[in-house]
Amino acid sequence: xxxxxxxxxxxxxxxxxxxxxxxxxxxxxxxxxxxxxxxxxxxxxxxxxxxxxxxxxxxxxxxxxxxxxxxxxxxxxxxxxxxxxxxxxxxxxxxxxxxxxxxxxxxxxxxxxxxxxxxxxxxxxxxxxxxxxxxxxxxxxxxxxxxxxxxxxxxxxxxxxxxxxxxxxxxxxxxxxxxxxxxxxxxxxxxxxxxxxxxxxxxxxxxxxxxxxxxxxxxxxxxxxxxxxxxxxxxxxxxxxxxxxxxxxxxxxxxxxxxxxxxxxxxxxxxxxxxxxxxxxxxxxxxxxxxxxxxxxxxxxxxxxxxxxxxxxxxxxxxxxxxxxxxxxxxxxxxxxxxxxxxxxxxxxxxxxxxxxxxxxxxxxxxxxxxxxxxxxxxxxxxxxxxxxxxxxxxxxxxxxxxxxxxxxxxxxx
Amino acid sequence: xxxxxxxxxxxxxxxxxxxxxxxxxxxxxxxxxxxxxxxxxxxxxxxxxxxxxxxxxxxxxxxxxxxxxxxxxxxxxxxxxxxxxxxxxxxxxxxxxxxxxxxxxxxxxxxxxxxxxxxxxxxxxxxxxxxxxxxxxxxxxxxxxxxxxxxxxxxxxxxxxxxxxxxxxxxxxxxxxxxxxxxxxxxxxxxxxxxxxxxxxxxxxxxxxxxxxxxxxxxxxxxxxxxxxxxxxxxxxxxxxxxxxxxxxxxxxxxxxxxx
Numbered sequence: 001x002x003x004x005x006x007x008x009x010x011x012x013x014x015x016x017x018x019x020x021x022x023x024x025x026x027x028x029x030x031x032x033x034x035x036x037x038x039x040x041x042x043x044x045x046x047x048x049x050x051x052x053x054x055x056x057x058x059x060x061x062x063x064x065x066x067x068x069x070x071x072x073x074x075x076x077x078x079x080x081x082x083x084x085x086x087x088x089x090x091x092x093x094x095x096x097x098x099x100x101x102x103x104x105x106x107x108x109x110x111x112x113x114x115x116x117x118x119x120x121x122x123x124x125x126x127x128x129x130x131x132x133x134x135x136x137x138x139x140x141x142x143x144x145x146x147x148x149x150x151x152x153x154x155x156x157x158x159x160x161x162x163x164x165x166x167x168x169x170x171x172x173x174x175x176x177x178x179x180x181x182x183x184x185x186x187x188x189x190x191x192x193x194x195x196x197x198x199x200x201x202x203x204x205x206x207x208x209x210x211x212x213x214x215x216x217x218x219x220x221x222x223x224x225x226x227x228x229x230x231x232x233x234x235x236x237x238x239x240x241x242x243x244x245x246x247x248x249x250x251x252x253x254x255x256x257x258x259x260x261x262x263x264x265x266x267x268x269x270x271x272x273x274x275x276x277x278x279x280x281x282x283x284x285x286x287x288x289x290x291x292x293x294x295x296x297x298x299x300x301x302x303x304x305x306x307x308x309x310x311x312x313x314x315x316x317x318x319x320x321x322x323x324x325x326x327x328x329x330x331x332x333x334x335x336x337x338x339x340x341x342x343x344x345x346x347x348x349x350x351x352x353x354x355x356x357x358x359x360x361x362x363x364x365x366x367x368x369x370x371x372x373x374x375x376x377x378x379x380x381x382x383x384x385x386x387x388x389x390x391x392x393x394x395x396x397x398x399x400x401x402x403x404x405x406x407x408x409x410x411x412x413x414x
Numbered sequence: 415x416x417x418x419x420x421x422x423x424x425x426x427x428x429x430x431x432x433x434x435x436x437x438x439x440x441x442x443x444x445x446x447x448x449x450x451x452x453x454x455x456x457x458x459x460x461x462x463x464x465x466x467x468x469x470x471x472x473x474x475x476x477x478x479x480x481x482x483x484x485x486x487x488x489x490x491x492x493x494x495x496x497x498x499x500x501x502x503x504x505x506x507x508x509x510x511x512x513x514x515x516x517x518x519x520x521x522x523x524x525x526x527x528x529x530x531x532x533x534x535x536x537x538x539x540x541x542x543x544x545x546x547x548x549x550x551x552x553x554x555x556x557x558x559x560x561x562x563x564x565x566x567x568x569x570x571x572x573x574x575x576x577x578x579x580x581x582x583x584x585x586x587x588x589x590x591x592x593x594x595x596x597x598x599x600x601x602x603x604x605x606x607x608x609x610x611x612x613x614x615x616x617x618x619x620x621x622x623x624x625x626x627x628x629x630x631x632x633x634x635x636x637x638x639x640x641x642x643x644x645x646x647x648x649x650x651x652x653x654x655x656x657x658x659x660x661x662x663x664x665x666x667x668x669x670x671x672x673x674x
Contacts, residue, residue, distance in 0.1 A: 203444075203447070204568055204569055205444055205447070205568050205569045205571070205572035205573075205574055206447065206572075206574060207569075207574065226441075228457075228459060229441040229457075229459060230441075230459070230460070230461055230462075231441050231460065232441060232442075255451070264453075266453055266454070267453070270454065
């Protein structure tokens with residue numbers, strides 16, 4: 001079994017912080033198919049439509065029949081560890097700083113043989129394993145073999161923790177603790193073992209339900225934070241920015257209606273100010289310090305979470321201006337991801353369907369419970385994915401959008 | 415112009431003191447709060463344009479944003495539905511002489527300290543006049559509550575509980591008395607509105623807005639330093655920004671008073 005992770009010793013503040021490094025990041029366009037699936041937490045390989053052969057590594061034509069009719073298919077990942085080795089010397093800076101590093105050759109039950117990172121609990125070869133596609137510090141798919149059956153403290157494995165964004169012993173900022181979702185996120189991070197959760201709240205004179213309960217949690221520190229106030233964001237970043245390992249931006253302004261049912265631009269502007277410019281302000285002030293701490297030991301800066309909306313993919317006209325603000329935030333979050341990737345800080349974009357809150361009062365179920373969404377976010381951090389579509393409705397929209405975006409646009413606007 | 419020459423001499427000799435009745439426009443300063451489904455006034459926000467840097471090498475400047483009713487601000491009659499059809503009812507059309515007027519300061523600080531929902535009634539004003547003299551026409555009546563001293567603590571300044579806001583203000587009979595029998599220029603407070611926090615429950619709701627603006631009078635709110643003014647004898651200069659059809663504006667409110 002894995003030795004449980006011990007709380008890292010307090011950092012000596014006068015020591016140099018190690019610069020982040022990343023494993024090799026170059027992939028062919030076809031190989032990015034593996035990354036695209038891993039970003040959602042799925043292990044996919046190409047399969048030939050003509051002869052049924054499963055392919056590895058990703059390629060243009062079937063290795064068996066040369067057909068070009070290959071499609072990406074989710075894999076169970078079960079197989080056998082055939083041989084293994086431990087890396088002690090590497091020219092790659094990322095691995096050089098992390099040796100010894102365990103690697104093995106796995107023959108999948110569906111055919112291909114591949115090289116995978118090996119979890120410490122995988123017994124010596126031959127042994128049954130399950131291969132996952134993780135995202136590594138470069139944001140690229142990396143194959144990781146774990147024991148077929150779960151072992152105690154599995155997540156604490158040294159190599160696996162380099163792939164995930166586990167909140168355990170990390171410090172997190174949740175930007176809006178006033179909402180039910182914000183409070184559920186704070187509690188979920190605490191339950192996941194976060195050392196400290198800063199909980200932001202705007203307009204402090206409007207006391208919110210749940211304030212006293214949050215205040216009682218020893219790991220929680222309530223901080224006035226209004227993402228529309230550049231001065232406030234700048235000052236909070238100056239105060240705590242160098243210690244935030246996980247930033248969860250759930251600050252949101254949400255009102256119903258599109259263009260025809262509401263006069264003026266003020267509500268739409270408020271949505272943009274919180275949902276889009278709020279993210280921009282946070283990113284300008286908090287991202288630099290997080291980037292500098294991407295390689296800061298066991299409790300490095302590791303993730304930035306954006307609570308977006310499935311409406312970012314296709315406009316939901318009854319909440320039309322809100323959808324537009326989330327689409328803007330979605331686009332900006334892609335920019336942030338590109339800027340954070342060299343530092344190994346993952347940007348997790350979350351695209352929920354309607355949340356069961358007061359602004360979705362008039363929508364029929366299914367609606368996502370705030371607590372369920374918070375659990376999904378924490379789980380996604382533990383898993384290390386970068387795109388999360390939590391709940392049935394988001395999954396359904398995603399499937400329809402991937403199949404035919406134009407059809408989805410037409411379906412939801414009638 | 416003997417008077418102005420004398421004023422200049424008095425200012426130069428510090429015989430006239432200028433008191434700033436204005437809060438600093440800052441993002442932390444609380445703004446008026448309405449139910450979240452209604453339209454909202456902007457709080458004060460500031461974004462840096464450049465600060466002797468690549469965005470402008472030798473100069474520093476900001477863009478700011480706020481509502482017409484943010485911070486220490488002026489209310490024009492057009493702000494309320496009761497004043498919507500009056501002539502010269504917006505900040506750009508009010509005659510400029512109306513921006514200067516004597517101030518009568520009614521000290522309600524003890525009452526407000528004892529009861530956050532304190533309502534200033536006609537009888538209080540009548541009693542005050544027995545002591546300090548009759549409120550002159552075309553003058554500002556300023557309700558001193560020392561509420562402005564809570565400005566560092568936005569929670570105390572706003573003073574919300576489950577039933578809403580609890581801040582002092584004028585009662586209906588006081589407002590009608592000041593408008594109809596004293597012909598005042600306007601009413602000023604230290605709180606976030608000219609009406610009390612619970613004035614929604616009065617009839618009509620928000621009587622100071624309703625009657626003052628309905629009669630073409632003005633409002634000043636979020637004033638500070640009223641404790642430095644004498645009950646009578648100060649002169650207030652309160653000129654809002656000249657916004658086209660503006661319903662109000664943040665402004666610098668100054669009071670001139672004799673130093674002695």
